[in-house]
Amino acid sequence: MKAAFFRLPGEVELREVSTPEPKAGEALVRIIACGICGTDAEAFRSHKADWHRRGHEYAGEVVAIGEGVVGLKVGDIVSGVSSVPCGKCNACLKGLPKYCAQRQYGGSDAFAEYVCKRAEFFHPIHNLTPEEGALIEPLTVALQLVRDGNVQLGSTVLLIGAGPIGLMALKLCRECGASKIFVSHPSTSVERLKLAQEWGADLILHPDKEDVVGKLKQVEPDGVECVLVTIKPSIAISQAVEASAIGGTIAFVGVEWQPEATLKFDVDKFHFHKLKLIGSDHNPCSLLYDEAEDLLQRKVIDAQKLITHRFPLDCIGEAFDLACKGGRYARKVMVGAY
Numbered sequence: 321m322k323a324a325f326f327r328l329p330g331e332v333e334l335r336e337v338s339t340p341e342p343k344a345g346e347a348l349v350r351i352i353a354c355g356i357c358g359t360d361a362e363a364f365r366s367h368k369a370d371w372h373r374r375g376h377e378y379a380g381e382v383v384a385i386g387e388g389v390v391g392l393k394v395g396d397i398v399s400g401v402s403s404v405p406c407g408k409c410n411a412c413l414k415g416l417p418k419y420c421a422q423r424q425y426g427g428s429d430a431f432a433e434y435v436c437k438r439a440e441f442f443h444p445i446h447n448l449t450p451e452e453g454a455l456i457e458p459l460t461v462a463l464q465l466v467r468d469g470n471v472q473l474g475s476t477v478l479l480i481g482a483g484p485i486g487l488m489a490l491k492l493c494r495e496c497g498a499s500k501i502f503v504s505h506p507s508t509s510v511e512r513l514k515l516a517q518e519w520g521a522d523l524i525l526h527p528d529k530e531d532v533v534g535k536l537k538q539v540e541p542d543g544v545e546c547v548l549v550t551i552k553p554s555i556a557i558s559q560a561v562e563a564s565a566i567g568g569t570i571a572f573v574g575v576e577w578q579p580e581a582t583l584k585f586d587v588d589k590f591h592f593h594k595l596k597l598i599g600s601d602h603n604p605c606s607l608l609y610d611e612a613e614d615l616l617q618r619k620v621i622d623a624q625k626l627i628t629h630r631f632p633l634d635c636i637g638e639a640f641d642l643a644c645k646g647g648r649y650a651r652k653v654m655v656g657a658y
């Protein structure tokens with residue numbers, strides 16, 4: 321089978337490797353669609369790493385199963401699950417699997433023709449296309465972010481960063497009844513801004529052109545109750561603190577990929593304004609798959625609006641070039657059996 325190998329920054333090549341055979345408890349899945357995540361594009365642009373595989377937002381068809389697999393059969397369409405709770409640690413035993421201390425990861429290797437993993441890393445999907453199924457994983461990130469940001473009926477929200485996760489979070493905020501949604505996103509990201517408008521942003525502010533917090537305060541002098549951050553926290557958190565109303569909640573999913581990245585913000589304001597800051601990692605994300613699947617089935621999140629480009633695996637280099645240009649031309653870029 322063909323599989324993509326990456327050397328960062330900037331290199332990807334397809335290699336012929338042997339197709340794995342499923343052992344007991346495993347399934348072999350033919351990849352139909354795999355999304356390029358913001359973290360993949362960011363890594364491709366700027367990380368340093370030796371040859372490795374990537375791809376964690378995917379769906380495909382079960383083509384073989386090993387002994388003892390229950391709940392999956394050949395021909396099922398499945399969505400790849402990034403992580404599952406262990407079921408045995410203290411948090412799991414206390415009924416808090418979202419705080420699992422030994423979450424199991426499914427690995428990133430789906431820019432390929434097939435993947436072979438333990439069956440619990442595949443979630444069978446119904447009444448969804450494989451492309452829609454490939455959006456379940458990133459949608460669980462958006463879902464967790466909106467929950468952690470405490471967005472409720474009537475909330476005022478500032479969303480910093482309208483990439484695919486941010487756009488889905490925006491749509492979910494609208495869905496759960498937020499009264500006002502402000503979006504901060506660069507003016508050059510034309511394609512994504514169009515969808516932000518369509519999915520219900522009340523006011524879009526451009527950090528490359530204007531003072532976002534100043535403009536926001538002209539409309540919302542006391543600040544907003546919820547701030548959702550999908551870009552690097554080192555860039556966004558100080559702004560989030562400035563934009564928050566007293567008692568506000570800031571939730572973030574941006575990752576720095578550095579062991580000691582530091583944040584700078586007005587700590588006194590944070591204290592006197594009784595703010596809350598929440599790291600909103602969605603893992604173990606299997607807990608949210610049924611809900612995300614339902615949101616896609618009901619077209620609360622319309623995959624066809626989010627996915628703008630599709631490339632066959634053979635053209636993965638082109639796909640990454642486009643994804644790295646960000647939201648000027650593309651919203652979500654898919655690679656797979658096209």
Ligand SMILES: [Zn+2]
Pocket residue numbers: 357358359376377458
């Ligand atoms: Zn991702």
Ligand SMILES: [Zn+2]
Pocket residue numbers: 405406407408409410411412413417419420421422423
């Ligand atoms: Zn656990």
